[in-house]
Amino acid sequence: xxxxxxxxxxxxxxxxxxxxxxxFFLFNVLPGDPAQMMLGQNEDQAQLAIVKQKYGFxxxxxxxxxxxxxxxxxxxxxxxxxxxYTFLKSHDYNYQSFFETSNIAVVFxxxxxxxxxxxxxxxxxxxxxxxxxxxxxxxxxxxxxALIIGLFFGIFSALYKDHWVDKSILVVSTLGMSxxxxxxxxxxxxIFGFLWHEYTGLEMTGSLYELDDFGEANVLKLKNLILPAFxxxxxxxxxxxxxxxxxxxxxxxQDYIRTARAKGLSAFQVVTKHxxxxxxxxxxxxxxxxxxxxxxxxxxxxxxxxxxxxGKEIVNALxxxxxxxxxxxxxxxxxxxxxxxxxxxxxxxFLDPKIKLNSQ
Numbered sequence: 001x002x003x004x005x006x007x008x009x010x011x012x013x014x015x016x017x018x019x020x021x022x023x024f025f026l027f028n029v030l031p032g033d034p035a036q037m038m039l040g041q042n043e044d045q046a047q048l049a050i051v052k053q054k055y056g057f058x059x060x061x062x063x064x065x066x067x068x069x070x071x072x073x074x075x076x077x078x079x080x081x082x083x084x085y086t087f088l089k090s091h092d093y094n095y096q097s098f099f100e101t102s103n104i105a106v107v108f109x110x111x112x113x114x115x116x117x118x119x120x121x122x123x124x125x126x127x128x129x130x131x132x133x134x135x136x137x138x139x140x141x142x143x144x145x146a147l148i149i150g151l152f153f154g155i156f157s158a159l160y161k162d163h164w165v166d167k168s169i170l171v172v173s174t175l176g177m178s179x180x181x182x183x184x185x186x187x188x189x190x191i192f193g194f195l196w197h198e199y200t201g202l203e204m205t206g207s208l209y210e211l212d213d214f215g216e217a218n219v220l221k222l223k224n225l226i227l228p229a230f231x232x233x234x235x236x237x238x239x240x241x242x243x244x245x246x247x248x249x250x251x252x253x254q255d256y257i258r259t260a261r262a263k264g265l266s267a268f269q270v271v272t273k274h275x276x277x278x279x280x281x282x283x284x285x286x287x288x289x290x291x292x293x294x295x296x297x298x299x300x301x302x303x304x305x306x307x308x309x310x311g312k313e314i315v316n317a318l319x320x321x322x323x324x325x326x327x328x329x330x331x332x333x334x335x336x337x338x339x340x341x342x343x344x345x346x347x348x349x350f351l352d353p354k355i356k357l358n359s360q
Contacts, residue, residue: 008345012338019334023327024068028061034117034323055114056085071112072331078105113328118320124328127313132332134208135302135309139294141225142233143287150237151283154244155276159267161249169241176238182300185231189304192227202227205306228305232298236290243286247279254278281348288344292337 035051052058056067067085070076079086080103095109113124157169193204206224211217251257252275260274299311306312310329317325 004345005342008342012342015338016331016334019331020069020072021065023330024065025061027323027327028064033057053083054085059085071114074111075106075108078107079103080105113331114324116325117322118317119322124324127325128310128328128332131308131310131313134307135295135298135311137208138225138228138232138298138302138307138309139291141229142294143236143291145229145233146236146240146290147287150240151244153237153241155248155271157241157245158248158252159271166245169245173238173241176234177242179234181231181235182304184234185228185301185304188227188231205304207306207308209308224305224307228298228301228307231305232294232301236287236294239286239290240283243282244279247282248275251275251279284344284347288340292333292340295333295336 033048035048035055035057049058056064059067070078070086075098077086081087095107097105098108099106110125113128116122116124116127119127153169153173157166160166189204192200193202197203202223206221208221208225209218210221210224212219248271257270257275260270265273295310298307298309299314301307302309302311303315310332314326314329316322317329
């Protein structure tokens, strides 16, 4: 297990390094001066010079790249010269000194994702902390809907293969996979939040927490989670349904299933005690990928329902060219993919004992 995790951490490091490199050079070839973006219409030459020196924008692109790596790395090098961008106190973050000389210090710290261009110097990490939990809640709710309903439909469809019920489920699941999320979001908001509002009590837009009528405190609004979670869960639900059906049909042809049936076990017992566990591998693979994708792909759904999550924040940052927020969000999404892939590989060993961690 230790060797496996070490190997995975090494792969994760190179993956994240590639992501950091890609997003840095991708966004640094965009037209426009970052210092001007930060100052807006209030800039003058003196202010521009101060901001460029403070954030290292006056350095060559390659130097700025190493500055960015130094910022996002937990273990980083810092200068003790106050005129240098990497000055030890310049970013006001908590750190633990690892090694120091008269000129430089090696410190261990939280990754520094820099500050927003448009939100009065607000830290990107703070923006992500405020929005990411809402997206995680939305993604978890969507995956739960997809798993519960999708597994039920998949099992039911496999047990009644070629029956009209099976064919109906396949048609509906195929339609669900082909329906774009932004279209189903608009449709659901219009039907359930506008046309049938009197019966459903649901709103077209709304987030998990909203200000009360007096504008003094945030109030939990769980009903606002229903529509975006359902819309976001439609496509993974359809995928889980078809994967579970096909996987079960393949497992049903195995010898041990025929033996279980010959012993007189009911169809329910055969599925739950014997077939279910071995049929879940492709479902786990799909769900893990979908969960990570939901964190990245909830952009349109969050924006349409005005859900204050990471996706909505990315859209706002793109509209205002708030590059640090975009880069920080992409980095968090990449990290989520890496962590989920490691967890899924470990889960495989519990679902299928034949899979050994050391062999992966």
